[in-house]
Amino acid sequence: MVKKRKIPTRRCVVTNEMMPKQDLIRVVRNKDGEVFVDTTGKKNGRGAYLCKDIAVIDQAEKTNVLTKHLNATIDSVIYEELRNLIAGTTNEK
Numbered sequence: 001m002v003k004k005r006k007i008p009t010r011r012c013v014v015t016n017e018m019m020p021k022q023d024l025i026r027v028v029r030n031k032d033g034e035v036f037v038d039t040t041g042k043k044n045g046r047g048a049y050l051c052k053d054i055a056v057i058d059q060a061e062k063t064n065v066l067t068k069h070l071n072a073t074i075d076s077v078i079y080e081e082l083r084n085l086i087a088g089t090t091n092e093k
Helices: 054-063 065-070 076-092
Strands: 009-011 018-020 024-029 035-038 046-051
Touching: 024 065, 024 076, 035 076, 046 054, 046 065, 054 065, 054 076
Parallel strands: none
Antiparallel strands: 009 018, 024 035, 024 046
C-alpha cells in the first residue's frame, strides 16, 4: 500500500482560509526587522501567508493585516512585488 504524503496547509491572513502551502505566498520578517517576499517558503523568520489573488493583496494593504501579523511596517514595494509575482504566475498557466 502506497502511503499518501500529507500536504502542508497554511492559513491566509486575509481570508482565514486553510490552503495548501504551495497555493500561498509567504511574506517574512527576519530578526533584523527586514520584511521581504519569500518565494522559496524556507527562509528564517516570522512568516505570514497570502492567497495568490490580487484582490487579497489589495485587501491586505488596505487593512494593514501584514503589519499586525509581522509586527513590522510593510513598505508599499512589498505589495508591488506580491502583485508582480501573482501577475507572473497567472500568465504562466
